[in-house]
Amino acid sequence: MSDTGIGARVERKEDKRFITGKGRYTNDFRMEGMHHAFFIRSDIAHARIKDIDKSAAEAMDAVTVLDGRQLASDGVGNLICGWMIHSKDGAPMNMGAWPALATDTVRYVGDAVAVVIAPTRARAKAAAELVTVDYEELPIVVDAASTMEAGQPQIHDNAPNNLIFDWEIGDAAAVDASLAGAAHVTTLELTNNRLVPNAIEPRAALASYDAAEERFTLYTTSQNPHVARLVLSAFYQIAPEHKLRVIAPDVGGGFGSKIYIYPEEIVCLWAAKRMGVPVKWAAERVESFLTDAHGRDHITKARIAFDADNKITAFKVDTIANLGAYMSLFSSCVPTYLYATLLSGQYNIPAIHCNVKAVYTNTTPVDAYRGAGRPEATYLVERIVETAARELGVDPADLRRKNFIQEFPHQTPVIMNYDIGDYNATLDAALKAADYANIGQRKAEAAVRGKLRGIGISCYIEACGIAPSQAVGSLGAGVGLWESAEVRVNPAGTIEVLTGSHSHGQGHETTFAQLVADRLSVPIENVQIIHGDTDKVQFGMGTYGSRSGAVGMSAIAKALDKIEAKARKIAAHQLEAAESDIVIEEGAVRVKGTDKQLLWHELSLSAYTAHNLPPDMEPGLKEGAFYDPVNFTFPAGTYVCEVEVDPETGETEIVQFVAADDFGTIINPNIVEGQVHGGLAQGLGQAMLERAVYDESGQLLSASYMDYTMPRADDLPFFQVSHHPTPCPNNPLGMKGCGEAGAIGAPPAVINAITDAIANNALEMPATPEAVWRALQAGAFKQAAQ
């Protein structure tokens, strides 16, 4: 391994600009003549718009107010959900209309009603207070459990009983038979709490229109600028793709929330052309809380069956997924193909059946948030297995081990075909690192101090690298999920790599360069990674689903294969050797075992002078590739959490947290560990701190950092992280992905630890001090709440 190649802990190339304040985020850009947009949002969760009175606002100097009817009359299309799900009766999902500015009905608090455009942000905001929207209030439903009941308000006319789809997967009859004949059945009901993603950079957009070129430019906080351009062009009719440039510059975190194309980007583009001025919008944090797509929000009942030997025989799951007031871009695939397909966990389960009812409520739309479906699956599987172990009176680690999948590839009953893994290795490593064997001693020692100590295990699996295009197409996806790359070797030998992946914290400028430096034997500082601009990069599917390594870098690897092949041909020709004898090493392209060589820059220059190339070879050294994965990848691992509960207050301290992960090949351990730490923090946040709370009238009570508990430094411990790779056999680098694991695996480890400490399984997330204190009052090991 070189000091900058694959596996090296290289300091990040992008860091210098961030640590010196020179990062350039969307809100840092400004344009000549720029105006500011401020959105007027509904403060009522469900209402008809009777009238919008703009007169007082438009009496202010240089203020314009635009509304949904104007948007519609200009032909701007409604927002779409890009993944078709069919109900079990074959009916397509019921997608309600979502205009970027409401035309006649508002359906959640935060729904955009109109936009004020003014020369300054302060004036736009002041003018917005003068706009009067006359509403006719409608009945409201926020509770996913009851929204389907008769008599509830109807949120979209084409979705009777607020049901979006009633979907199933697996063999219900086989599951029912196994449950009937089981030696033991464990039942669990739980909710997966609604979360707000909270990237620290609020969303923003800066749109401009060049009337002479008839061309738009949009700076935006996006994880996938090409997808944004495609959707803005094809569905919202902003402009044909070649007349629309989308730039996602430095982006301050995404976690899924910046995948989607939101009303604000659409409106800024439309207003920029209509008004003839560049238009900027930057969200206030309260707007982020109200309008960034939320995550999770499931209510689930499950039963798991065991035979007399404690082997799992069947798993039956019924879930209600709250998708909020509208179907966000990928909302439909999250509680279906990203959730139910992972219900086998790391276990050999012969029969699984899952039914998912997705519903509308008068709440913020819900979509993919770090993990997206897989945290919900893992939380369910790992809590029910832990609960079963307690009921069966066996060690939770032993019960897991007994049921682990041992042979690969393994076909689960819910679509996924696990390619490789070693679940015993990660479990053993985690238990050893956590000193699981001596937990009894530590519990006794804590008891002397008046504390309750507990330990919890979570063996997670996820499906990442999303995903083979043909497969996802057959499951309803509206797009392919490949990735593209282009490698340009300049005449002097420096290299530019254009990638369709997008970095918003993941360090692509470093890891991608490590791969290139490693393969072409060039200094890493001679490699520049270019991303996030549709004028520079031809196309890309962007970054989510832990896919930039397994899919994005595979595309780069494929392009590098072509670069290497051409370089070998050139060298073989000039050095009069066989291509098979040419090696690329130590900054040169040389004939193996001889002193005959071309230095890398000599070779690249010769490709461009073209004075001495093989017959029929085109000049230049630039190659592109598209990589379409052949399978999902399956990162997996074991997390162990150990806690101490203060029985007087219910306050819980995480005294240790161990992560043993299998991400396949690792390019830069620093970056991978950073991804794990961040994922764990979000998982621990879900388990102990975070919760979006609505009141009955649909007001989001937790709409600021005063009320939504973000994990802070003193909430978290240092994490013990280790890697146990089994390289993925299905992609060129053996990578599986690491971005979501922490958020997926952590929550059940925490709750299993706390419930162990307090001897009561009936505990929901977030396990706040009061929740823990109440569960503690309820006494020793009760069955989980029904």
Next chain:
Amino acid sequence: MPEVALEVNGRPVTADVAPNMLLVDFLREDQRLTGTHVGCDTSQCGACVVHVNGRSVKSCAMLTMQANGRKITTIESLAEGDSLHPMQAAFREAHGLQCGFCTPGMIMSAVDLIQTNPSPSETEIRIWLKGNICRCTGYHNIVKAIQLAAEKMRQPQAAE
């Protein structure tokens, strides 16, 4: 509009500002120092932390007028030319940042910690950082970076 005279990153600055202009807006919009960020409305996230007369404050919870006559230091002036401040260098070395958005405020806060407490414990670091929210790192490497910087700043002579 009233006039303020203050020092920004070592430069004397005078400007006419609206009385309700926040210091963060003055820095970002008037001075074009966009390294100082805004991440919330309630003065809790800490992305806007700068130094006023050497102490860390939230520039979103201070009027520009309140800074009249004072010395403001932002992330842009922490390095001396190409020579990074030890805290900046430690954040890079320890991978204490990911998306970079909270990083300027985090570094400015951490620099203030070390000048107050040159040898903070892990717990003291974590408690000091209450006013800075990061969504990417889980704080693990931020705390490590501050420990690393503290160590280096205690030995100023040591070679890089």
Next chain:
Amino acid sequence: MYDFDYLRAGSVAEAASALAATPNAKLLAGGQTYLPTLKQRLANPSCLIDLGGIGELKSIEKDGTALVIGAMATHAEVAVSPIVREALPGLAGLAGGIGDPQVRHNGTIGGSLANNDPAADYPSAALALNATIVTNKREIVADDYFQGIFTTALEDDEIITQIRFPLPDFAGYAKQEQRASRYPLVGVFVARLGSSGEIRVAVTGAGNDGVFRVDGIEKALAANFSADAAKSVAVASAALMGDMHGSAEYRAHLIPVLAGRAVAAGVTSSGS
């Protein structure tokens, strides 16, 4: 923020006359609560009179059997003041735990007491220690000063100049933070006064009407000044605040627990 005028007062007298002369003018102390309020357009003052330039309001001194803290002393200054740490370490500890470091660098004791947020730390200390709030017009004892959430005995044109804390022979504070805002979910200040031996227990974060004293715990501690005695008292939840961060019942449970911890964590002053 709405538009407003700004005046940097050079003296208390100047601030007072401007306050009296300007309808709907407001005083600006550290601004750590008020500026976020203004940002959210929840207030619309005509003019802000900044007290930040008045040096006399920043003094911290011991005056016989009292600690006298200027209204514009920041939380950070109180926390690290050798005078406070020696004379009233419980108060220094409280100040050092308010909010976060950046809030403590600008937020002031006078601003906190004038605002009287039901979850602020300082009101519990002022009430438990039987402090006197000194203004440009008069002196107000703590028992008369706090009049409900965000409500005090201050008149519209009255400016807090000092807070005088009689030195107790015991003072201790314990709180559990609301994990989002990091204000106290419940904070309990326990004091035994040096002059009379009176025990006063004041609670912040929990009261529907703001800071309040807990008679039952005071009596229990008078009989037996121990953590266990404090913890043994049951507190009724009826008049307590309940919200998504903690029910009234949970807050009621925490009050004696934290009172006990305040007793255990507090410091007895041998000198008084």
